[in-house]
Amino acid sequence: MDELKFNKLFAGVLLAALLLMAGIKAGQVLVPSHHGHGHGGEKVANAYPIEVTVVADAGTAVAAPAGPEPILALLAEADIAAGMKLAKKCTACHVFEEGGANKVGPGLWNIVNAGKGAVDGFGYSAALAGFGGAWDYQALNAFLYKPKAYIAGTKMNFAGLKKPKDRANMIAYLRSLSSAPAALPTDAEIASEAE
Ligand code: HEC
Structure with a gap:
């Protein structure tokens, strides 16, 4: 070398x-x-x-979810009949009639503004039972967009309604399922949701 x-x-x-x-x-x-x-x-x-x-x-x-988009502004003009059709996605697990039995999920008559996890005789997950608050329009919007993102650990196995219009129609249908339907959102509530 x-x-x-x-x-x-x-x-x-x-x-x-x-x-x-x-x-x-x-x-x-x-x-x-x-x-x-x-x-x-x-x-x-x-x-x-x-x-x-x-x-x-x-x-x-x-x-982390990007949505849900606001829906309060859509509720007054929402299509209850379309919501009723969409509810076919729920009937495997839920009954909608007054006094309807609990199935895989709780009966959903009069659910708007009811307390979360408050249907008599239904065995809720600890996650939902302990979540707190009522099913107001915004809580329903968030839950129906992606149940497991809103309440981690919920046993509702449902992917969610991704279109804002579908959620508005669905929630308008739920609102109609009551002998005294909840008030529609006020202009002030709509404006504050959009922020
Ligand atoms: C595969 C079954 C299944 C499907 C489909 C389903 N759910 Fe549920 N849902 C459940 C179960 C189970 C619970 C209870 C969840 C828990 O305890 O964590 C529930 C809970 C709920 C609650 C809360 C009720 C309360 O008393 O707090 C609402 C509101 C609801 N579902 C709406 C809907 C709607 C609207 C649809 C259709 C768009 C739907 N669900 C589709 C099974 C289902």
């Missing part, structure tokens, strides 16, 4: 060693070890949980 070749080889080995060391350093900086200073006292066995956390956060962010 002549001297030039040897020098090149030596330089190559040196460069490789430097890159390796730089790589290890960078690794320590990017994925710090948590020995001796775990957050809030929880034990961090190694650096990998950090990456797992980052992935989980990204997933949640992506899954």
